[in-house]
Amino acid sequence: MKKNLLLFLIMIVALTTSVALVRIIDARTTVERKGVNDEPLYLKPATARRLALAFNGLAADWYWMRSLQYVGGNIVEFEDAHPESFTLADIDLHLLPSLLRVCTALDPQFIAPYEYGAFVLPEVDSEEAIALVNSGIANNPSSWRLHQHLGYIYWRRKDYEKAAATYAAGAKLPGAPPWMAAMGARMKAEGGSRDAAREMYRHLYDSSNDTSVKDMVEKQVMRLDYLDQREAIRNLLNGYKSADGRCVSSWREVASQLRALGLTLDAKTGAPLDPSANPYELIKNGCDVGLDINTKVPFK
Numbered sequence: 001m002k003k004n005l006l007l008f009l010i011m012i013v014a015l016t017t018s019v020a021l022v023r024i025i026d027a028r029t030t031v032e033r034k035g036v037n038d039e040p041l042y043l044k045p046a047t048a049r050r051l052a053l054a055f056n057g058l059a060a061d062w063y064w065m066r067s068l069q070y071v072g073g074n075i076v077e078f079e080d081a082h083p084e085s086f087t088l089a090d091i092d093l094h095l096l097p098s099l100l101r102v103c104t105a106l107d108p109q110f111i112a113p114y115e116y117g118a119f120v121l122p123e124v125d126s127e128e129a130i131a132l133v134n135s136g137i138a139n140n141p142s143s144w145r146l147h148q149h150l151g152y153i154y155w156r157r158k159d160y161e162k163a164a165a166t167y168a169a170g171a172k173l174p175g176a177p178p179w180m181a182a183m184g185a186r187m188k189a190e191g192g193s194r195d196a197a198r199e200m201y202r203h204l205y206d207s208s209n210d211t212s213v214k215d216m217v218e219k220q221v222m223r224l225d226y227l228d229q230r231e232a233i234r235n236l237l238n239g240y241k242s243a244d245g246r247c248v249s250s251w252r253e254v255a256s257q258l259r260a261l262g263l264t265l266d267a268k269t270g271a272p273l274d275p276s277a278n279p280y281e282l283i284k285n286g287c288d289v290g291l292d293i294n295t296k297v298p299f300k
Contacts, residue, residue: 060107067099067113068212071120087298088123097121097128104132108139111146112210118149119216122156129153144176145207151183152200160191179203194224219298225275226297232261233272233280233289247286 071093078091100121103113114136121129133150140146147170154163167184170176183200190196198221205217236257241247248254252270259265263272271279276296283290291297 056106057110060103060110060113063099063103063106064110064113067096067103067116070096070099088120093120093124096124097132100132104135104139108135111136111140111143114146115149115208115210115213118153119213122153126153126157142173142175144170144173144180146170147173147176148180148203148207151187152204155187155191155197155200158192160187163191164188194227197224219296222275222296223298226291229261229263229272229274229280230289233258233263236261237287237289241287247284248282249286251282 074091074093075088078086082090097117100113100117104110114133117129117132121132130150130153133146133153136146137143137150147166151163151166151170154160154166164184164187167180167187171178171180171184179199183203186196186199201217201221201224205214205221208214208217236254237248240254240257250270251258251265251272255265255270258272261272264277265272266279269279271281274280274291274295274297278292278295278297281290281292282288291299
């Protein structure tokens, strides 16, 4: 009976302390408003660790949720004002590096923020992305997945030598799958190819448990499909112009050739559909192909 009572009291104290911790951090947080200067919104890592006491894991979770809310809220706000297609590089996310730094300082073994930062931060500040994942590797030296994410960042920067070296280093760690070594070799041979990009994204998708990361990977694969389709359609339009001495006046003039390319056509207009199922547009007087304003294909 006494043991049960003691356990109950410990749980009450822990819960009370947890609530107090979140309120303290919230009270120390400056809320972002339009027109306010660009001072950091959140505590410095050392301050957060001091306030967290023995509840670093809880505080890290709190900062992790704040990071996701910060990105999501800014995306929604930007999307409302800019209905056309956009990328994360178009959105002001300058506070994200600080949020993720605090989160990982509170719980250095929390892998999700490193993974998320590897995907999102290169659009904001690639140096911050590299620093974040390198700190993750220092704190989790046996994690081959963090080498995978760092290799991805270098690949995004078109630094294929460093990408190859990072994959090769991760391949030597316990539990690393054989494809890590293969990706290292492929980065050296054909780092900039779409096939290499597809393989990289496939492995990133398969190795991640984060739905937001999987969603970002799916969008990047969609962009690769679009680039392949655009190249094929351009070759078709250029061939038509060379043979006929003019550009096409409508998609229906090349409908059979488009189907032969494996493209799905819009039933009403005959326009080929992009990977997001929106029709492509004929531009430059029928001499080139472009994306519709409603497309979900990311521009970069």
